[in-house]
Amino acid sequence: MKKMAGLLLVGVLIILLAVGIVQRNVEEKQSTDRLNEGSDVEFLPTDEGLAKGEKAPDFDLTTLDGEAVKLSDYKGKKVILNFWATWCPPCRAEMPDMQKYYEEQAAGSNVEILAVNLTTADKGMDEINAFVDEFSLTFPIPMDTEGKVGELYQAASIPTSYMIDTEGRVQNKIVGPMNEQMMEDFIANME
Secondary structure, eight states: OHHHHHHHHHHHHHHHHHHHHHHHHHHHHHHHHHHHHOOSOEEOOTTSSSOTTSBOOOOEEEETTSOEEEGGGGTTSEEEEEEEOTTOHHHHHHHHHHHHHIIIIIGGGTEEEEEEEOGGGSSOHHHHHHHHHHTTOOSOOEEOTTSHHHHHTTOOSSSEEEEEOTTSBEEEEEESOOOHHHHHHHHHTOO
16 A cells, blocks of 8 residues: 555656646747747836836946946947846847847947846856856846846846937836847837
8 A cells, every 4th residue: 555655656746747847848938939039028118117218227236257337337338238047048048149149239239238147036156157158148247146226127027128228218128038130129229
């Protein structure tokens, strides 16, 4: 009887594990599909988060490389301000496109990417460093070690990105992953 109960328990655990793996794979595929289609990106109305035309709040953070960075340092440039974490499948999905855009188009379009890691919501520095290495990220990675900047920008869902113009004003807030074409379009249409 005990042997039968043990086998039954092992069987249930195997089924739960298999369901969890399938569910995770489906969620990752949906995230990738959303990124490729770009059709489910949520554009928030101006009464949620920072409104279009509103001055983007300045912040002072330290990058993963140990450099001090302020948003105001980039006045005169267009800024893609991205909030992310290593455990976020849509964040993983958009990083290769973000890096490609940065390498191939950012300088020519007067754009800087600041990819703020929500450090208080992440899994530790080893995971963050491994993520940056995995995707060969070369744009600045400011570390929100106290969670204040993510809160200030209302980055409740990630990834969340703000398109900020050369005057430091918010032009768009995007909740969800972006692809390279979306970045090109947002930058091209920025006031």
